[in-house]
Amino acid sequence: xxxxxxxxxxxxxxxxxxxxxxxxxxxxxxxxxxxxxxxxxxxxxxxxxxxxxxxxxxxxxxxxxxxxxxxxxxxxxxxxxxxxxxxxxxxxxxxxxxxxxxxxxxxxxxxxxxxxxxxx
Amino acid sequence: xxxxxxxxxxxxxxxxxxxxxxxxxxxxxxxxxxxxxxxxxxxxxxxxxxxxxxxxxxxxxxxxxxxxxxxxxxxxxxxxxxxxxxxxxxxxxxxxxxxxxxxxxxxxxxxxxxxxxxxx
DNA sequence: CTGTGAGTTGGAGCGCGCTCCAAGTCAAGC
DNA sequence: GCTTGACTTGGAGCGCGCTCCAACTCACAG
Numbered sequence: 675x676x677x678x679x680x681x682x683x684x685x686x687x688x689x690x691x692x693x694x695x696x697x698x699x700x701x702x703x704x705x706x707x708x709x710x711x712x713x714x715x716x717x718x719x720x721x722x723x724x725x726x727x728x729x730x731x732x733x734x735x736x737x738x739x740x741x742x743x744x745x746x747x748x749x750x751x752x753x754x755x756x757x758x759x760x761x762x763x764x765x766x767x768x769x770x771x772x773x774x775x776x777x778x779x780x781x782x783x784x785x786x787x788x789x790x791x792x793x794x
Numbered sequence: 795x796x797x798x799x800x801x802x803x804x805x806x807x808x809x810x811x812x813x814x815x816x817x818x819x820x821x822x823x824x825x826x827x828x829x830x831x832x833x834x835x836x837x838x839x840x841x842x843x844x845x846x847x848x849x850x851x852x853x854x855x856x857x858x859x860x861x862x863x864x865x866x867x868x869x870x871x872x873x874x875x876x877x878x879x880x881x882x883x884x885x886x887x888x889x890x891x892x893x894x895x896x897x898x899x900x901x902x903x904x905x906x907x908x909x910x911x912x913x914x
Numbered sequence: 915c916t917g918t919g920a921g922t923t924g925g926a927g928c929g930c931g932c933t934c935c936a937a938g939t940c941a942a943g944c
Numbered sequence: 945g946c947t948t949g950a951c952t953t954g955g956a957g958c959g960c961g962c963t964c965c966a967a968c969t970c971a972c973a974g
Binding site for chain 4: 795797798808812829830831832
Binding site for chain 3: 676677678688692710711712747
C-alpha cells in the first residue's frame with residue numbers, strides 16, 4: 675500500500691502521514707519498497723485509523739506518541755495501553771458533558787432572541 | 795469593575811480580555827475610569843461570559859467577531875444573531891455526535907485489550 | 915532519451931489563540 | 945518623596961499541528 679492509498683483511506687494527507695511518522699506515532703516506520711517508497715500494511719493502516727480517532731477526540735500528538743511508545747514495548751504494556759485509552763475515554767465523555775453545559779447558555783440566548791422578536 | 799475582577803469572574807486572563815477587545819469581540823470598548831483603566835459593567839461581563847461559552851464550544855475568534863459585529867448594528871440584527879447561534883448550536887451537536895462516533899473505535903480497542911489480557 | 919508522475923528528504927512557514935514583555939502612568943500608603 | 949501594585953500600550957514570541965517548498969530519485973510510457 676502506498677502513502678497515497680493510506681492517505682485516501684485514512685483521510686490524512688501524505689504530508690501528515692510523514693509528519694506522524696517523524697513524530698513517532700507509528701509503532702515502527704513502514705517498510706520500504708525497492709524504490710525507497712514507503713509500503714504500508716493493512717495493519718499499519720488500521721493503526722493510523724485509530725490515530726485519527728484519537729486525534730479527532732482531542733488527543734494531542736504527545737499523547738498519541740505515548741501510546742505508540744507503549745505499543746513498541748510489546749505485550750507487557752497491554753494494561754498500560756488500556757488504561758491510557760480508558761483515561762482518554764473518560765476525558766472525552768467529560769468534554770461532551772462540558773460541551774452540553776456550555777451550550778445551555780447559547781440556547782438560553784437563542785430563546786432570548788425569540789422573545790425579543792415576539793416568538794414569531 | 796476592573797479588568798482583574800472580570801478576569802476572575804470569567805476565567806479569562808487580563809491579557810486575554812485585552813486581546814479580545816483588540817480583536818473586536820466586545821460590542822464596544824469598555825469605559826475608562828479617570829486613571830485610564832478599563833471599567834466594565836455587569837452587562838460587559840455577561841457578554842464576555844457568553845463569549846467564553848462560544849469559545850468553549852469551538853467557535854473561532856473570527857466567528858465571535860462576526861457575532862459582535864451584528865450586535866453592534868443594533869436590534870435589526872436579532873434574527874441574524876439568532877441564526878448565527880442556531881447554526882453554531884447545530885455544529886456543536888454535530889460535533890458531539892462525531893465525538894461519540896469516534897469514541898466507538900477507542901472503546902472497541904479497550905475491549906480488545908480486555909480480551910487479550912483474559913478479561914481479568 | 916525525455917517527459918510525467920509518484921515518491922523521497924530536511925527544514926521553513928503558517929494560522930490560531932493566546933501569552934508575555936518592556937516601558938510607562940497613576941493612586942494610595944508609609 | 946518613595947515604594948508598591950494595578951493598570952496602560954504596541955508589539956514580540958510561543959506551542960500546536962500541520963502544510964508546504966526545493967531539490968532530488970526512480971519507474972515507466974511514448
